[in-house]
Amino acid sequence: MSNRTGSRSRWLTGYAFAVFAFLYLPILVLIVYSFNGEGVGGFPPHHLTLDWYQTLFGDGAIWDSVLNSLEVALAAMLIALAFGVPAALALDRAQFPGKALFRRLVLLPLILPGIITGLSLLMLFDLMRVKLSLLTITLGHGTALISVATTEIFAGLQKLDRAQEEASLDLGANYWQTFWRVTVPNLKLPIIGAALLIFTLSMDEIAVSFFLIGRDNTLPLEIWGRLRRGITPEINAISTIIFFFSLVAIVVWYRLRTKAEGNVAVGEELVETAG
Amino acid sequence: MFSRAYKTLVTIPPLAWVALFLLTPYALMFCYSFWSVSSLQIIVHSWNLENYRQLLQRPVYWETLLRSMWIAARVMMFSLLLGYPLAYFLSFYGGKRKDLLYQMVIIPLWVSYLVRAYAWKTILGSDGVLNGLLQYTHLTRHPLEFFLYSPFAVVLTLTHIYTPFAFLPIYAALEHIPRNLIEASHDLGATPAQTFGKVIFPLSIPGVLAGATFAFVLSLGDFLAPLLLGGPSGIMISNIVVSLFGAAYNWPLGAAISLCMLLVVVSLLFFSERLEKKWSFS
Numbered sequence: 001m002s003n004r005t006g007s008r009s010r011w012l013t014g015y016a017f018a019v020f021a022f023l024y025l026p027i028l029v030l031i032v033y034s035f036n037g038e039g040v041g042g043f044p045p046h047h048l049t050l051d052w053y054q055t056l057f058g059d060g061a062i063w064d065s066v067l068n069s070l071e072v073a074l075a076a077m078l079i080a081l082a083f084g085v086p087a088a089l090a091l092d093r094a095q096f097p098g099k100a101l102f103r104r105l106v107l108l109p110l111i112l113p114g115i116i117t118g119l120s121l122l123m124l125f126d127l128m129r130v131k132l133s134l135l136t137i138t139l140g141h142g143t144a145l146i147s148v149a150t151t152e153i154f155a156g157l158q159k160l161d162r163a164q165e166e167a168s169l170d171l172g173a174n175y176w177q178t179f180w181r182v183t184v185p186n187l188k189l190p191i192i193g194a195a196l197l198i199f200t201l202s203m204d205e206i207a208v209s210f211f212l213i214g215r216d217n218t219l220p221l222e223i224w225g226r227l228r229r230g231i232t233p234e235i236n237a238i239s240t241i242i243f244f245f246s247l248v249a250i251v252v253w254y255r256l257r258t259k260a261e262g263n264v265a266v267g268e269e270l271v272e273t274a275g
Numbered sequence: 276m277f278s279r280a281y282k283t284l285v286t287i288p289p290l291a292w293v294a295l296f297l298l299t300p301y302a303l304m305f306c307y308s309f310w311s312v313s314s315l316q317i318i319v320h321s322w323n324l325e326n327y328r329q330l331l332q333r334p335v336y337w338e339t340l341l342r343s344m345w346i347a348a349r350v351m352m353f354s355l356l357l358g359y360p361l362a363y364f365l366s367f368y369g370g371k372r373k374d375l376l377y378q379m380v381i382i383p384l385w386v387s388y389l390v391r392a393y394a395w396k397t398i399l400g401s402d403g404v405l406n407g408l409l410q411y412t413h414l415t416r417h418p419l420e421f422f423l424y425s426p427f428a429v430v431l432t433l434t435h436i437y438t439p440f441a442f443l444p445i446y447a448a449l450e451h452i453p454r455n456l457i458e459a460s461h462d463l464g465a466t467p468a469q470t471f472g473k474v475i476f477p478l479s480i481p482g483v484l485a486g487a488t489f490a491f492v493l494s495l496g497d498f499l500a501p502l503l504l505g506g507p508s509g510i511m512i513s514n515i516v517v518s519l520f521g522a523a524y525n526w527p528l529g530a531a532i533s534l535c536m537l538l539v540v541v542s543l544l545f546f547s548e549r550l551e552k553k554w555s556f557s
Contacts, residue, residue, distance in 0.1 A: 008467065009368055016364035019357045019438070023383045026394030026435065029404055033397060043407030087289035094282035102290060105297050111489065112540060113496020115513045116533055119520060120300030123307060123530070143296040146289070166276055175281045204387045206499060211520070220389050227393055227503060236397070239390040246386050254378055 027243060034236035052237040062238060065222035072138045072218055073202035079142025080198045081191065084149020089183075091150070092157045107151065109144035114207025117144050122211045133214035140212045141202045148201065149194045156190030193256040200249045204242075304537075307530035316524055326531035336515065336532060343511040344539070346430055347495040351441075353434040354490040355483065358441035362482075363475075366449035377446070384439035392500050395432045399423040399504070424506025432504055433494040440493065441486035448482025449475070480554040488547045492540050512536060 037047025056062060087106055091099070109117050121140050122132075130136060164186065168178040184191070206220040213221055223239075226232055309322045330336045365376050383391070398404045399422035406418040422428060452475060460470040498513035505511070512532065519529030 012360060012364050012368060015360050019361045020379065022357065022435065023380070023438065026391055026398060027383065027386065029398055030390065030394040033404070043404055043411045083289045083292045086285040087293075089285040090282070090289060093277050094286050096282075096286055096290075102293065105293055106289070108297065111492060111544065113493060113513065113536070115496050115498055115516060116304075116537055116540075117300075119516070119529070119533055120304045121296065122520070123303045123526070124296070124300040127303065139296065143292070146293070162276070169276070175278065175284075204389070206389055207496075210499075210517075220387070223389055223393070224499070227389075227396070235393060239387065239393065242387055242390060247382060250382055251378065254381065258374070 030236055031240045031243070034233065034240045036233070052233040056234040056237045059234060061217075062219070062222060062234075065217045065219045068134055068216050069203050069219040072134055072141060073199045075138045076141035076145060076202045077195050077198045079138070080145040080149045081195060083142075084146045084194065085153055085187075085191070087146060087150045088153035088157055091154055107147045110147040110151070114144075114205070115211075118208040118211035121208070125212070131214065132212055134216050134218075136212040136214065137209045137218060140208045141205055144205075144208055145198045145201060148198050152190050152194035152197065153187060156187045160186055189256050189259060193253050196249055196253045196256070200246055200253075204246070301537075304530050304533060307527050308534045310527040310530075312525050312527060318526060326528045329528060330531060330535065336512075339510060339515055340512045340532075340535065340539075342426075343495055343513070346426060346433070346509075346511060347491045349430045350433040350437055350494040351487050351490040353430070354438045354441035355445075355487055357434070357438045358486060359445055359479075359483065361438075362442050362446035362449055366446060380439050380442055380446075383435075384443075388436060389499070391436055392432050392503050395428065395435065396423065396504055399428055399431075423504060424509065426505065426509045428504040428506075429500050429509045429511070432500045433497060436500075437490040437494055440489040444485035444489070445479060445482040448479040452478045477554065481551040484547045484551050484554070488543060492543060495539065496536060 032045055034052055035048045035050070036045040037049040037051065038045070087102075090096070091103055096102075118140065121136070121143070125132065125136050160183075165178055165182050168182045169175070173181065204220060205218075206224060209218050209221055210224075217225065219238075219242075223235055226235060307318075308326055309324070311319050311321065311323065311325055313319050361380065365373055365380070369376055396403070400406070401418040401420050401423065403423070405422060406415070409415040409419065410417075456474055456478075457470060460474045461467075465473065495511075496513055498511060498517050501509045501511045501514055502517075505514075513536070516529045516532050516536075519525045519532070
């Protein structure tokens with residue numbers, strides 16, 4: 001009996017590691033080939049070199065797009081938080097007609113393919129005669145990512161001790177003071193976590209940006225343009241750099257997350273959102 | 276405890292923003308799908324069902340929609356086949372490394388979509404890594420062309436991208452199963468296979484449904500992986516929409532197709548929610 005259980009768990013362990021290998025293989029290939037003298041492709045990689053990084057650092061267009069992306073991500077983060085925090089408070093505390101619809105609508109961009117969000121916004125901007133630019137991309141990202149801010153902060157609110165806010169109000173603080181001195185400090189971790197997540201997601205976003213792009217490219221669109229022309233090794237170099245940045249961001253986010261509320265929450269929200 | 280003013284203040288701004296930037300655009304998409312384009316390439320605001328008639332009459336549209344759904348279905352199946360055992364392993368055999376392993380699953384999830392799709396292109400291409408490896412090991416003499424620019428490449432890449440998405444809700448569901456239920460099942464003489472089939476799996480169904488929905492819906496609407504890796508036979512419905520909004524300049528028809536896609540997505544969400552409620556453990 002225990003022998004059979006043992007072999008079962010060995011099989012499962014093997015399978016799990018095969019899945020991990022599948023998940024990490026492309027990332028590994030990308031990193032290794034960013035140092036490959038022969039460029040992308042061929043086997044085995046040889047003539048290790050930093051040439052592609054050098055090409056990359058001399059490439060003005062890429063760095064312009066990186067700056068654009070940073071601007072967009074920062075502004076989108078502010079928009080998403082500015083509306084996501086009150087949205088979470090409203091869902092947690094207020095009753096109003098259409099609340100269920102509002103909740104669904106806010107969360108929809110999280111589950112909807114980006115093309116639908118992107119195109120419907122394109123129609124809106126076209127109707128309003130707004131010229132496409134980094135601003136339209138920012139509005140698109142900000143709107144789509146309110147969903148992330150709302151779920152993260154709503155989860156935080158569920159664990160919040162109401163007594164503190166009550167005490168603050170009883171002791172004569174007004175709502176504004178209570179919000180900034182009690183509610184926000186208590187939500188510090190979810191807010192920072194959400195901000196980090198929104199920033200990372202916006203930096204990487206392409207499906208919505210694809211339709212809202214004006215003259216200036218964001219980094220993913222700049223990379224996309226080059227990929228369409230063919231494979232260029234400096235893309236491996238920038239991808240490797242992006243990978244390490246996202247790695248740091250995700251690990252920090254995850255730490256904050258576990259500190260704030262224990263483990264499984266990410267998946268739970270996804271279940272709730274799909275439902 | 277919270278005053279009316281407080282509630283109004285936190286409700287109105289997000290409500291207004293969402294109405295302007297989510298509700299209005301969706302409504303606009305609905306309106307567009309009944310409009311048409313004149314011969315001078317001007318969008319005419321006259322209401323008719325012409326776009327929907329074209330959708331039904333021209334097989335290219337619904338055939339591509341069906342093909343996209345088939346690609347999405349395969350991605351969903353493979354993501355579950357990879358994601359479920361992984362979640363099961365982490366939840367029941369993760370031990371002390373559970374936390375680390377969990378992070379290892381979510382890291383690829385947030386690593387750039389584009390970067391990962393591109394990595395598969397460098398692996399599968401005719402002068403790519405896989406062909407290099409095959410020739411280096413003398414398994415083939417000439418590069419094999421059929422890896423890239425095929426539905427296979429699209430399914431493989433999308434499976435890679437959405438497996439962590441399928442994993443997350445399944446893992447959450449498994450973690451929520453009270454461990455004493457499993458002990459009880461063992462104590463009452465069930466074999467491990469019976470425990471899995473009668474206790475663990477049924478309780479994980481809400482997670483499976485959520486994971487499946489994510490994988491299906493997100494890959495159904497994908498247009499970048501097919502453009503990058505799909506070739507002519509890997510074209511998906513969103514690619515048609517993109518061309519209608521671009522060079523082909525027929526926004527109304529594109530809107531009609533998007534709306535059909537939206538309909539598929541929303542009805543799927545609805546059904547998976549119903550099923551989830553039915554299977555929920557409470």
